[in-house]
Amino acid sequence: MSSQPVHGGGELIPRPDKTFPALRAALAQVAPGRLAEMATERDTVFTMATQSNSFGPIAMFQLKWAAIIEIERRPDLVGRLRAAERAAQELDRDDPAWRAAMDEVRAVMDGARAAVAGATGE
Incomplete structure (x- = not known):
């Protein structure tokens, strides 16, 4: 990703918020080939959260993808x-x-x- 700007500490982009839109936008910059994987998993997780009446699956989804982006941006x-x-x-x-x-x-x-x-x- 040599065409991307390098931010402080050798980061390609700043660390995004853990909101879905921010994570999706960051992933599009550092690993666009994984967007379909993220969308498919999001659909599954939101279904699980609805069925279990729990935000736990969504929180785990956000943490997982924030960690993936953390690696990809560095x-x-x-x-x-x-x-x-x-x-x-x-x-x-x-x-x-x-x-x-x-x-x-x-x-x-x-x-x-x-x-x-x-x-x-x-």
């Missing part, structure tokens, strides 16, 4: 994640390096979730 994180995912796919599960790759995937995802968990946008 070249350092997306690079770490993609490298770890590639290693995990290429290595044998008995190889200790496979576990290290999976730990790296988890660390990136957990860090992104923690970064956005209390954020309201910047």
